[in-house]
Amino acid sequence: MITLAVQKSGRLSEHTTKLLSECGIAFGNGGAARLKAESRNFPIQILFLRDDDIPECVADGIADIGIVGANVYYEKARPLEIVEQLGFAKCHMAIAVPKVFNYKGLSDLNGLSIATSYPNILRGFLDENNLNAEIHEISGSVEIAPGIGLAKAIFDIVSTGSTLLANGLKEVATVLQSEAVLVAGENLSADKTDLLDQLLLRIRSVKAAQNRKYILLNAPNTALADICAILPGMKSPTVMPLAETGWSSLHSVIEEDQFWERISALKAAGAQGILVIPIEKMIM
Ligand code: ATP
Ligand code: ZN
Numbered sequence: 343m344i345t346l347a348v349q350k351s352g353r354l355s356e357h358t359t360k361l362l363s364e365c366g367i368a369f370g371n372g373g374a375a376r377l378k379a380e381s382r383n384f385p386i387q388i389l390f391l392r393d394d395d396i397p398e399c400v401a402d403g404i405a406d407i408g409i410v411g412a413n414v415y416y417e418k419a420r421p422l423e424i425v426e427q428l429g430f431a432k433c434h435m436a437i438a439v440p441k442v443f444n445y446k447g448l449s450d451l452n453g454l455s456i457a458t459s460y461p462n463i464l465r466g467f468l469d470e471n472n473l474n475a476e477i478h479e480i481s482g483s484v485e486i487a488p489g490i491g492l493a494k495a496i497f498d499i500v501s502t503g504s505t506l507l508a509n510g511l512k513e514v515a516t517v518l519q520s521e522a523v524l525v526a527g528e529n530l531s532a533d534k535t536d537l538l539d540q541l542l543l544r545i546r547s548v549k550a551a552q553n554r555k556y557i558l559l560n561a562p563n564t565a566l567a568d569i570c571a572i573l574p575g576m577k578s579p580t581v582m583p584l585a586e587t588g589w590s591s592l593h594s595v596i597e598e599d600q601f602w603e604r605i606s607a608l609k610a611a612g613a614q615g616i617l618v619i620p621i622e623k624m625i626m
Contacts, residue, residue, distance in 0.1 A: 343385045344537040347405035350390035357430040365544035413520040417460045428522040433501040435518040438511040451475045457487035458497035467517045485509045550624040558617040565612035572607045
């Protein structure tokens with residue numbers, strides 16, 4: 343049995359539940375108190391916690407692995423390893439100053455007080471850049487600090503920038519890109535490492551499928567060489583003869599980020615009847 347710590351409720355919880363369900367891991371919601379749940383079909387126990395407590399619980403061995411924002415992982419600085427980037431809850435952490443501040447560069451931060459709930463990440467950034475701003479740690483509503491005279495600048499999570507704008511602030515320096523990550527403690531037993539590997543295979547298969555599409559098309563045999571060059575697939579495209587002589591059907595896998603470019607190139611090369619189908623799982 344492996345124990346996974348996840349956020350009880352918040353920005354990570356819905357995506358986490360969805361990922362586990364796509365990995366074929368079914369579990370209840372932990373009952374009314376929503377503390378822990380055991381999966382019915384995989385030897386995993388889920389602990390529901392505040393996200394801030396997850397790194398410590400995994401480091402202490404109360405949980406073996408956890409899903410948490412990279413921002414929280416770096417802030418807590420526990421002896422844990424990131425075993426997989428999960429690709430959701432993307433955001434970045436930035437320093438922002440009042441819009442009226444005539445900001446020219448990082449050295450303008452010298453001597454300022456900066457409000458944040460992430461003092462460790464901020465200290466690391468200031469030290470790396472030889473800046474001597476003062477860190478003012480507060481636990482929430484960081485963006486109101488300059489307005490009420492608590493600090494001259496802030497360091498916080500930004501996803502859209504609209505909260506900054508609403509508080510008369512502008513972003514001046516990006517410090518960290520963050521997304522949800524799977525973290526693991528340092529000394530997992532052989533049994534638990536084996537379960538983690540099984541879970542990772544499933545997570546990677548789900549992620550790979552999300553980034554790819556299955557594509558089928560018809561083409562005259564004379565165009566096959568050009569079309570195969572556009573469609574590198576997992577090994578190479580599957581080519582099957584059609585009932586109509588001189589024509590073939592071609593099957594392949596195509597990456598989402600090159601999707602439209604490839605489709606245009608395929609049409610130009612003579613492909614017809616192109617079908618694009620989502621892939622549910624792709625075992626790497
Ligand atoms: P908890 O009650 O568990 O302590 P929280 O209020 O600290 O929850 P959430 O707001 O649910 O945390 O955010 C969880 C994580 O989601 C953040 O640590 C961050 O990694 C990520 N995230 C993504 N976008 C945003 C955003 N716009 N604001 C805050 N967090 C975001
Ligand atoms: Zn939190």
